[in-house]
Amino acid sequence: MAGIEHYSFSSLGDFVTHLRGQEKKVHLLFAYNGTGKTRLSMDFRQAGKTFDDDGNVQDRDTLYFNAFTEDLFYWDNDLENDTERVLKINQDSKFFEGLPELEMENRIRPLLRRYSDFDFFIDYTKWHIMFTREERVDEETITHEFIKVSRGEERLFIWCFFLSIVQLAIDKQESYDWVKYIYIDDPISSLDDHNAISVAHHLAQMLKTEGNEIKAVISTHHALFFNVLCNEFSNAKKFFIKKMSEGYTLKTTKDSPFIYHISLIQTLKKAVEEDKLFTFHFNVLRTILEKAANFHGYSKFSDCMEIDGDDEERTLHSRLVNIMSHGAYSLFEPTEMVEENKEYFKSIFNNYLSNYKFNELLFAEENPEPLV
Secondary structure, three states, X not given: OOOOEEEEEOOHXXXXXXXXXXXXXXXEEEOOOOOOHXXXXXXXXXXXXXXXXXXXXXXXXXXXXXXXXXXXXXEEOOOOOOOOOEEEEOOOOXXXXXXXXXXXXXXXXXXXXXXXXXXXXXXXXXOEEEEEEEEEEOOEEEEEOOOOOXXXXXXXXXXXXXXXXXXXXXXXXXXXXXXXXXXXEOOOOOOOHHHHHHHHHHHHHHHOOOOOOOEEEEEEXXXXXXXXXXXXXXXXXEEEEEEEOOEEEEEEOOOOOOHHHHHHHHHHHHHHHOOOOEOOHHHHHHHHHHHHHHHOOOOOHHHHOOOOOOHHHHHHHHHHHHHHOOOOOOOOOOOEOOXXXXXXXXXXXXXXXXXXXXXXXXHOOOOOEEOO
């Protein structure tokens, strides 16, 4: 298909070399969990470091956000008194270099107010953060201090903390003038759809700041987040990554808003054709049916399971998908379906493809072009 390129890599290191060799300012990566997105972000960061003869880091060029960034913050729950719960900061990290002089509260607060109703105070002598929330009671405003925010609120705060540092790097502030790349991996995994859209939009507006010279790589497994970014960065390079038995394959496309949905269908189509159906494929099938139902305005995924007008058969099939998709089926220790379930699965999936037509070219076999 026009506008689509395929490549293969024997290792994440080769992929990093390819990414760093690109001229585009923004790269969007979509990959399933377990593909190696976080490891890719770490390899990308490592490739931007230079070392002295003793192995000490001399220079670096990548500001990154991933699961390890969140680990720079950790809770002190005051187990003895259960009153002064604070979020601790790892003051030894270069991530926080020069913060006391940068008035971070004033930089973070406008970002945080877009998403949440709590406030905070950073104590740079103790290197911790106290959260507060106001409550209106009988015409009085009461401020609750040392509250423990929810996991989602904590992630939003850390994200806003990171964005404030990104803005410093874009503005070429001295403490962050070393930043040449910003690498962001899955910043919204525990957020609802509304916040996922907001985060994508605000991130795009920041990176599109006039005069910004920093390149950005953003990776995610979240379909909605990826789609919003694709729309925000129309000229960005969009990649879809798959982990294979020997390395990785990379697909680039100019038109990728529904690449996630199509890739799931491609996966099931191949599994059906090769008769290699495993129990976890029911989870994938349910995801496809739910997305289709939502797009077409139905309240239940079973509404997209018309079986030649047979309501009883549809009821049976919907119950089967519901039961099988709620099992604890592992992608790493897959169990093959029994023959009866295979036939049910094929019937449901083929009926779906018959009822909702796709361009067959989307499922054509394409051979990746080796890069190494």
